[in-house]
Each structure stands twice: as C-alpha cells, then as structure tokens.
Amino acid sequence: MDPEFIHEHSMDLLGKFPSVASKIFGDIEFNDRFSLDIGGSKWPFPVGLAAGLDKNAMAIDFFSRLPLGAVEVGTVTPKPQPGNDKPRLFRYVGEESLRNRMGFNNDGAETLLARIENSNRNGRILGVNLGKNKITAPEKACDDYASLYKTFSKVADYLVVNVSSPNTPGLRDLQGEEEMNKIFDALKPLRDECPVPLYLKIAPDLSEEGIKSLIDISKNHKLAGLIATNTTIMEERGPGGISGKLLAQKSAKVRNQILEALRETPEIELIGVGGVSSSKELFEFWKNGGKAMQVYTAFIFQGPSLLHGIYRDIDKLIKRNNAQSLNQLLSDREAIDWT
Template sequence: MLYDFFKTVAFKMDAEKAHELSIKALSSFPRTMAEAFGGDLQDKEKYQVDLNTMSWSFPVGLAAGLDKNAKAIDFFARIPFGAIEVGTVTPVGQVGNPKPRLFRYLKEESLRNCMGFNNDGAGRVLKNILSSERLGKVLGVNLGKNKDTSAENAHLDYLSLFKTFKDNCDYLVINVSSPNTPGLRDLQRHESMREIFESLEEERETCSTPLFIKISPDLPLDSLEGIVDLAREFRLSGIIATNTTIMEERGSGGISGKLLSKKGKIVRDRLLELMADYPDLDLIGVGGISCFDDVWDFWKKGGKACQIYSSFIFQGPDVLFEIKSGIDKKLKETGYKNVKELLKNIKDCK
C-alpha cells in the first residue's frame, strides 16, 4: 500500500530524479523508512541460504547499480534483503553518460539504462561503507573500470579496486558486462578475463574475500563453458548472471526487468547445467526475477541465491514479502522447517 502511494508520486518524475530523491530519503531516514515498509524478518535462520563462501539471511539480495555509492546500506540492511551489492564503483569518480539515461516501461515492468558507471569513486564509496550499519547483512562490492582507462590497462583498475575493498566487504564482483562503458563487454573475451584474474592472483593470496564475475546475457551460449572453466581455473567463488541485455529496437543502453527474464533464464539454466559437476562454484541469479515462482524455478534448476533490481523499483519491498510468503507456503506444504532443508530436498518437491 505504502509503496503504491510512493510509486504514484515517484513515477510522475523523471526516472533518474526519482531515483536520486529516493536514495536521499532512504539514506537520511533509514530506520523510519525501513519500518514504514515492513522492516526485516524476525526468523532469519528459517530463510538462510548457505553458499560455499557466505550465508545470506534471505535468498534474495539487492543487485548492483541501485545503491552505486553505498549511501543507503543502513536502509537496505533493515528490510528482508539477504545481501546488498553496492557499486559499480570505479577507481576515480565519474559522471557517466549524458542524461536522460534511465527510462521506464511501465506495462512491461522493465527499465532501460545507459548510466555509464556514474559513481563517486572508490575513496568516497569506501568511506560510506565504513560508516554504514550492516546489521550482519552480507555486503558485496561490484567493481568496474573507468571509462578513460584503456582496455590494455583495465586489469590495473580492477587490481587497485580489489586492494581498496578486499578487507571491507563480504564479496567482490568483477563487472565486465555493462553495455554502457565502451569496450567493457570485450573484456569478457577469455584472454582479457584471464589477464584481469592473473593480475589479482598475488593480492588474492593475502585474503579470502570471495570473488565473482558478472556476465552479460548477450554472450553466445557456447561461450559459457569457457567462462565456467576460467572460474574454476582461477578459483572464483562463482558467477553472477546476468547483467542487462541490449535490445536495439528499444534504443541504446541495457534492458532489465520482465523484458530480460526469458534471456536471463536461458543463460542461467545453461550455467546451472554446466556448473552441476562443480559444487565449489556458486551461481547468483539475476535478471527478470520478480516473484516467488521465479525464485522457485531457479531453485528447482539447482540455484540458491538470487538478486533483484527492476522488480524492486516496480513493487518495492513488497516483492520481498511476496517471496517470503511463497517460501512459507512451500515449507508448510513440504513439512521442511527451513530453506536449507527445502533446498537439500528440492529434487523431491513439486
């Protein structure tokens, strides 16, 4: 109800303006806003999912890009998100692409953005993280290269970001999949990814911070096997799939939300097949997830933790409560006492 009212006002404004004002309000009054939207879950153990390298208190986390500068962690930690991913952060702050650069498709519950990694830079984001109250929630930091950094030097940006954040978060993500930084997606070529991971090797020996790679849904399906191989070779914690998709007929930038769900699912399903033999790798599912049925489908295929962005914009925190209700219903039907048990026995569930 409250979110419906909020949306009526916010959706009358330009999308980016509404976003900025919302982040301002959420960061200024995190407790009050979180309570007004229903607060957090009490019984966190019931909904906990265990990945190989971390445990989330709820199977759904906040995807990167919504809180790019880590300003509203205190709010997001107080609603049922199991993890919060901030960023994408680049070494030096940058303004991003010219505005307007964020568009809504109301009927299709989708967004198109060509933001271009606008962010305050690593130093400011680190400061915000250090002064935030996480309340035990998992915090991820999503890393990207500056627009002015050449492809040859991209690995140096990722290295400097890795050093800055490795001891100040619960996991890190190498983002090579945004369509809005020229040439970034080319870094998904295996030689480029190899160069990035090789340059991180020495630093990674000094810590145990889980490292993920976030990929595009527009990669050819037959290239996914190579990415899984690379993830194994460099002992990554896993893969985050997917970022936004390009739909040229809609204009420049990346599409997210329901218009992405089919493509995102195809990529995730293929990855889950490929990763089935490598239980040390986790897949974090993102892209078009908007209700419990989407989470259930991901679980049935072997996934555990997922993230949302667009459905949070269109439904607000209600989407998390709808997913919670779906879980409660399944637990009641099956007699399992928590999500961990449910996931262990998921193959036997209808």
C-alpha cells in the first residue's frame, strides 16, 4: 500500500481513538525521575516526537500517552497548501529509512490552532514547527514567520523556525546570515510581547562554516536553541529528503560539531534529531553533552515499542548508577557506567 495513504489513515484513527496506546502498552506515569530542563521548559521525558509526523495536529492526545516528553506538530504554514504531487513518500524497508518530498502539505494555521486548543496534552510539552507558504516570495518569508509566531505563541510551549526542508524551493537558502537576521529581526517585537522559547531547525547538509554562522545567529538573537537535523539530500536516491538510518551518521556529525561549539554556551540548547532508532543514539548524545532528542522514521518502522524500549533502557541506566533521577545522573557524565 502507498505509505502516505497508510500514514494519513493512521493519523485519522489515532486522533479518534487516542487511548489505544495506553490500552495496548499500559499507562506511562512520569514522575520527576525522567524530567529534564530543555531550553527553559521542563520536559517530562527526554525524547520528543519530531515535526512532520503529526503535521496537522490530528493526534496530540494519542502521542501524549506514549513515552514522549514533547510532541512537535507542523510544519504549519499561514495558509493551507496541498504540497507536492503524489507519490511523495517512499520507504526503504531494509534500511529503515524514508525519502519524502511532501512540500509542507498542511491544513493551515487557523485549523491547526483550533485542533491544538481542543487537545489534551497530558502534561507533555507542545512544540509548533513553522514554515513559509510555497507562494510566499523569499523576501517576504519573514511576514509568514511573524504571522505564525503571533498565532501560535499563545498556545505552544516552544516554537521552531523551519528553514531546512529540502522540499520547498528556495527554503534552505533562508539559512544564510542575511536572511536569518531578517527573519529574527521581524520576530523580535513579537517575542518581546509574548516570549516563547524559539528554536531554529537546520539541515545536515551545511558546511562547517554555515553551521558556525547559525550558532552565532542563535546566540545573537537569544534563541532557546537549535534542532539538528532535518532530512538530507542524496541525489542518487531521487528528489526529496532522506531520513532514518541512512541519515544517522551525517546527522550525528553535525550534532557533535554543534555540541562542541556550545560547550561554553549552556543557555543555547541543542535538540538532536536524525537517525535515532534506539537508546544507543540517545546515550551517545548524552555522552557528548546533549540532553533531548526527537524521533520520526524509527517510530514509523518500530511503532510505540521503540519508545517503551528507550524508556526501559533509561530506567535501567538510572538504577545501575544508583541515581535518583535523570537530572542527577547527567549532572556528572564522566562518572556514568554506560555498560
């Protein structure tokens, strides 16, 4: 069956029957044991859902019953848009990877806002990922981000400026210094009026210089942090962005460069994403100084058991190290027994 058809219908069903997760897997009660302070918000669990899976905020109630600390919906654009022609989502089953060229298909800001307002987050953090409409000229992109900030700062725990999807023509060019400054300058008065932690989501295909420049931009504009990474381009596979295991190495390299650069800047957070398919990638991220990660593709292949497995592995790690909490465990990383 067509992967997008399955995805759309699953979202619809899970939106209608959110308690199916706890019926099958049992209820997950977080206490402070698993919580971490991420970019100024308290995440009850250090793994979140990456943008694009619940693009249209159809199933927040379902995802908020899984071992997830945060659910990021979107990318949402100001006006609804259909996205690229189908087929636009492809599975590489043996490689646990996906290729997509969706093009920000979504129901638009007004509809997403209403769904978010009617959702039950069950104590989870809610992020909203923001993008520009395809028909908006690049020089007007800042107007789209400003209007979205205004709409969603009322309801979100954090917001994300997404300029890293490979599927909207010219979008990744907005990662240039001048374009970024223009966008964040336009957001400044809105952020002063209604402050919400703001992240920038970046591509894995940037040069080292490009990454350095975006780190400086996030410092200068006092962002909560960066989200790294979005999907990668592999021309030999065809148009679109690759995610999952095929992305893992490239994504980890970018994350490590950022973690290294942020060692002296703890006020800038890095949320890691790209190729996380078990607790192994999360623990590696922790070893290198990171805190929270997101998942997408591995969830498509493994389902909720991916998250329950990570939950159990974290629980064991805390116990093995005789720590009371994850927070305490990560306060002295050199001393951790990872075996």
